Amino acid sequence: MARAIGIDLGTTNSLVASVDARNRPRLVPVDGGQPLLASAVHYLPGGAVEVGAAARARAAAAPADVVLSVKRLMGRGPADLRPEDRGVYRFDEDGHSVKLVVEGGRRVTPVEVSAEILRVLRRRAAEALGGPPGPCVVTVPAYFDERQRQATRDAGRLAGLEVARLLAEPTAAALAYGLDQRRQGLFAVYDLGGGTFDVSILKLADGVFEVLSTAGDSRLGGDDLDAAVAERLLAGADLPRTPEVLRGARAAAQRLREALSTREEVEDELLLGGARVAVRLGRAELEALLAPVVARTLAPCRQALRDAGLEPARLDGVVLVGGATRTPLVRREVRALFGQEPLTDLDPDAVVALGAALQADALDRGGRDDLLLLDVVPLSLGVEMLGGAVERLVLRNSAIPATATQQFTTHADRQTGMVVHVVQGERELARDCRSLARFTLRGIPPLPAGQARVEITYAVDADGLLRVTARELHTGVEQRVEVKPTSGVTEQEVEDMLVESLEHAEEDVVQRFLAEWRLEGERLAGALRQGLAEDPDLLADGEREAIDARLAGLGEALRGEDPRALRAWIDAADASAAPFMERRLDRYVGRTLAGKRLEEL
Ligand code: ADP
Ligand code: MG
Numbered sequence: 263m264a265r266a267i268g269i270d271l272g273t274t275n276s277l278v279a280s281v282d283a284r285n286r287p288r289l290v291p292v293d294g295g296q297p298l299l300a301s302a303v304h305y306l307p308g309g310a311v312e313v314g315a316a317a318r319a320r321a322a323a324a325p326a327d328v329v330l331s332v333k334r335l336m337g338r339g340p341a342d343l344r345p346e347d348r349g350v351y352r353f354d355e356d357g358h359s360v361k362l363v364v365e366g367g368r369r370v371t372p373v374e375v376s377a378e379i380l381r382v383l384r385r386r387a388a389e390a391l392g393g394p395p396g397p398c399v400v401t402v403p404a405y406f407d408e409r410q411r412q413a414t415r416d417a418g419r420l421a422g423l424e425v426a427r428l429l430a431e432p433t434a435a436a437l438a439y440g441l442d443q444r445r446q447g448l449f450a451v452y453d454l455g456g457g458t459f460d461v462s463i464l465k466l467a468d469g470v471f472e473v474l475s476t477a478g479d480s481r482l483g484g485d486d487l488d489a490a491v492a493e494r495l496l497a498g499a500d501l502p503r504t505p506e507v508l509r510g511a512r513a514a515a516q517r518l519r520e521a522l523s524t525r526e527e528v529e530d531e532l533l534l535g536g537a538r539v540a541v542r543l544g545r546a547e548l549e550a551l552l553a554p555v556v557a558r559t560l561a562p563c564r565q566a567l568r569d570a571g572l573e574p575a576r577l578d579g580v581v582l583v584g585g586a587t588r589t590p591l592v593r594r595e596v597r598a599l600f601g602q603e604p605l606t607d608l609d610p611d612a613v614v615a616l617g618a619a620l621q622a623d624a625l626d627r628g629g630r631d632d633l634l635l636l637d638v639v640p641l642s643l644g645v646e647m648l649g650g651a652v653e654r655l656v657l658r659n660s661a662i663p664a665t666a667t668q669q670f671t672t673h674a675d676r677q678t679g680m681v682v683h684v685v686q687g688e689r690e691l692a693r694d695c696r697s698l699a700r701f702t703l704r705g706i707p708p709l710p711a712g713q714a715r716v717e718i719t720y721a722v723d724a725d726g727l728l729r730v731t732a733r734e735l736h737t738g739v740e741q742r743v744e745v746k747p748t749s750g751v752t753e754q755e756v757e758d759m760l761v762e763s764l765e766h767a768e769e770d771v772v773q774r775f776l777a778e779w780r781l782e783g784e785r786l787a788g789a790l791r792q793g794l795a796e797d798p799d800l801l802a803d804g805e806r807e808a809i810d811a812r813l814a815g816l817g818e819a820l821r822g823e824d825p826r827a828l829r830a831w832i833d834a835a836d837a838s839a840a841p842f843m844e845r846r847l848d849r850y851v852g853r854t855l856a857g858k859r860l861e862e863l
Contacts, residue, residue: 264396266426266626267387268434268618271376271400271414273333274456274484275585276301277612278383279619280391287438287619289612292386298611299386303378304328305364313382322509325350327365331457332379334480335360335372336417337410346481373417380421397426399622401614404430404462404473411661426625432462433471434617435583439605442469447578450566452596452604454559455584457483461563463570463577475569477562482555484516484586490551491515491543495532499539507535514541522548523588549591556595563599580604585611639664641759643720643728646683646692648673649781651774655720658688665721669735672716673785676708680716682732684745688763690770691777696759698745703732705739775825783820783832787813790839793846800845808838 268287270277275298278290289297293314304317305327312320321328334347340355352363361369380400387395400423402414411428418425432451436442441449446467453460460478464471492511495518501507514532521528522545532539567574580600586592587610596604608616639662644654647670655666672680680703687695706714715735722728731742763770790813794806812835819831 264394265387265391266397266399266619266622267391267395268429268615268620268622269380269383269398269400269418269423270431270434270615270618271333271379271402271417272301272455272614273331273458274301275299275611276379276383277615278387279612279615280387280395281619281623285623287616287623289615290383290387290390292383297615299379299382301332301379302328302330303332303375305366305368305370307365309368311378313378322506324365326352326363329362329364329370329375332372332375335362336376337407337413338372339409373413373420376414376417377420380417380423384421384423396424397622397626398423399427399429399434399618399625400425401429401431401434401618403458403460404432404476405460405478426622429618429621430462430471430473431460431583431614432464432473432476432581434615434621435581435613436464436466436471437617437620438608438613439579439581439617441466441579441581442471444578445469448474448570448572448576449579449581450563450574450577450600451581451583452559452563452587453478453583454586454592455483456586457481457485459483459559459562461559461566463566463572465570474572475566477566477569479558479562482558483584486555486558487519487552487586487589488512488515490555491519491548494543494547494551495534495539495541498541499534499537501535501537501539504535510534518543519548519552520588523590545590552589552591556589556592559592560595560599563596574600574602577602581613582606582610583613639722641686641696642688643684643686643698643722644692644695645670645718646685647778649777650691650693651777652685652687652690652692652695655718656722660722662722665719667717667719670716670718671712672706672709672714673711673781675711677711677714678706678708679704680706680714680732682718682730682741684720684728684730684743687759689759689766690774694766694770698728699730699743701730701732701741701743703734703739703741705737706734707737709736772825776823776828779825779828779832780820783816783828786832786835787816787820789843790835793839793843797846797849800849801842805838805842809835809842812838 265280267278267280277297278292279287280290282288291297292299300315300318302314302318302321304312304320306312317328321330338360340360343360354361354363354369359371361371363369384395398418400414400418402411414428415425431453435451436449441447444466449464451462451464458480459482460476462476463474465474492515495511495515511534518528518530527544529542532541577600580596580602582604593604639656639658639660642654642658643656644652647653655668656664682701682703683692684699685692685695686698689695703716717733717735719731720728728745729742731740733740790809816831816835819828
């Protein structure tokens with residue numbers, strides 16, 4: 263049977279894990295037998311692609327052809343790219359999407375670049391597991407928005423993965439530590455990776471994790487630690503600061519720094535720009551160099567605690583994530599700030615992938631996954647309005663749980679029931695969407711049209727279950743139904759429906775306007791006819807002819823299919839009758855008031 267897998271698609275490194283026969287999550291070897299795949303993609307002449315450490319090693323020589331840290335570009339439009347995200351790449355911007363121009367003028371999207379990384383992970387997993395992997399859970403930062411998450415999903419699909427779910431990275435780390443077993447608690451997750459720093463506060467209740475707050479610095483990580491050490495290496499040697507020397511110093515700094523996480527002192531002879539440089543670095547000196555960088559992680563930690571309204575003492579655990587948290591100084595600072603020993607039993611660079619594997623396995627078993635399901639609504643959820651147009655309440659790709667509320671009113675006098683038709687899809691008309699449920703709210707008080715206030719609430723819970731509630735606000739009468747919007751909709755159907763909605767976009771908009779304006783036109787024609795019949799004495803000279811002519815035009819437009827003509831006749835009829843209708847309103851209001859005593863007003 264196809265084994266479920268969990269993937270940590272990282273900015274610097276990516277990993278894949280799967281739960282073994284003894285129910286333990288295990289990393290899959292991916293690059294030369296080791297479990298870390300450098301998130302680097304090298305585009306070679308002839309269309310070939312190389313991923314991993316070999317690709318990263320080529321970054322210096324072919325900067326435009328090796329894409330690093332593509333995660334920073336995921337789900338971003340040309341408008342939200344900051345100069346520092348642009349790096350050394352050439353971009354092709356057509357106004358909607360971002361494309362990187364790589365080897366030979368080839369254009370690739372961030373989704374395609376990520377898919378190359380995922381493809382390698384899928385292939386290695388297939389080799390290790392003896393067959394194509396089953397459902398897959400991919401992790402994303404807790405702060406990723408809808409577009410970034412959708413881009414991640416798309417990358418997975420492009421790589422041939424069955425992405426069953428996206429999971430927040432801090433939640434995955436907490437799962438790896440089995441913190442969900444505790445049923446409840448408050449946890450901090452401190453994640454210092456290669457180029458990003460994230461801290462999250464999680465609340466666990468009844469086995470469900472909620473991200474209470476997140477903070478961080480998207481430009482702070484191991485790379486900054488390397489830069490600090492590289493400065494020291496170069497300060498000692500009298501060398502010209504060529505790009506080659508700088509790169510060499512950075513690489514040496516990383517090697518020495520990582521070694522010093524477990525050793526007290528390192529000695530090495532570096533070859534920098536053709537010159538031999540002897541270095542000797544001790545732990546104390548290293549820590550003096552790193553201290554200012556590590557100190558920059560503390561303010562976001564305090565911020566996250568503040569945002570969650572917590573004192574450090576309230577925390578039940580602190581989880582370390584990210585390769586750079588192997589640094590002893592980092593661990594000491596974290597311990598001091600949170601006032602407790604952080605959890606370090608698991609490899610900090612592996613915890614996210616291990617947690618993702620556990621979640622994938624749980625999903626695969628079909629067991630009730632009582633973990634926080636960071637997932638999205640695949641298609642918009644809406645309600646059919648009078649005339650057949652759809653009012654969307656929950657938009658496609660909203661994170662679940664999601665809720666939306668909107669007020670509606672009655673369209674006829676003394677209307678006491680309202681049909682609520684729940685539909686799913688991206689098309690403008692209800693008849694082109696999937697019908698999920700239809701029910702009637704009864705017991706609306708018999709008020710004039712437009713007076714009743716019916717509030718419709720859509721709530722999608724963590725399991726994707728939609729609960730629709732309709733409530734009349736004067737009386738409080740309420741009616742509710744439950745539907746499972748995702749059941750029965752396959753990925754393919756979602757795709758088909760999206761394609762269809764794009765193909766029909768223009769026609770749909772026309773249909774939608776036609777539906778809405780027909781309603782408006784009919785209402786107006788009815789009101790005008792009634793007015794003419796009831797209060798002919800209020801008509802000024804020539805007014806009747808003018809109104810009649812426009813009513814005839816409106817009647818014609820209502821039978822036709824041209825929304826523009828319809829709109830024009832509605833406006834014309836409305837304008838010609840406005841003075842008369844105002845006089846009528848005055849008379850009506852006067853009559854009503856005359857029949858009432860003052861206290862009733
Ligand atoms: P990301 O989540 O951004 O993909 P990782 O969690 O893989 O990144 O972290 C990569 C960073 O971890 C690099 O800066 C690397 O130098 C650092 N790192 C890895 N091993 C060690 C170690 N033993 N000591 C200190 N830093 C380490
Ligand atoms: Mg990471």
